[in-house]
Amino acid sequence: MEATIALRLPRDAASVPLIRRMLDAALASLGVVSTIRDDIELMLTEACSNVIKHADPADEYTVSAAVQRDLCTIRVVDTGHGFDPAAMTAPSPASESGRGLQIMRALADDVRFDNRHENGAVVCLEKKLSYEPGAPLSVF
DSSP states (O other): OEEEEEEEEESSTTHHHHHHHHHHHHHHHHTBOHHHHHHHHHHHHHHHHHHHHHSOSOSEEEEEEEEETTEEEEEEEESSOOOOGGGOOOOOTTOSSOOHHHHHHHHOSEEEEEEETTTEEEEEEEEEOOBOTTOGGGGO
C-alpha cells in the first residue's frame, strides 16, 4: 500500500502548522507510533521554515509526503537556487538559530539535497516507520 499527499502552499509562516497537522493526522490514522510522528513533524517544520526564511522570493512552495509500508518520504521543493550543505558551518553554542540542518540530519534516516538550477531546490527526508499493534499498515 502507498499513501501520498502533495500540497502547494503559500510561502508564509502560517503554512507550516497546516502541513504539519495534515501529515500528522494522516500518519496517526495509519497507526504510526507517536514518537516517529513527532520526529517527522520536527523534520518537516525545519525544512519548511528554511524555505520560508531562505529561498528566493516566490509565492509558493510544494510539500509531498509518501508512505510506502515502513518508510515515509517527504520532499520540500522551493524556487530557490539551493545551497551546498557541506559548506554550512555549525552554529556557535550561543547562537539562537542555524540548527535546522543538524536537526533534520539527527532525526531523519536519510537527508538529501538536490539543487536544480533555475528550477528550485529539493530537500528529501526519509524516516523509517513503526506502527502501533493492530494498525492498518502493521499487517502488511
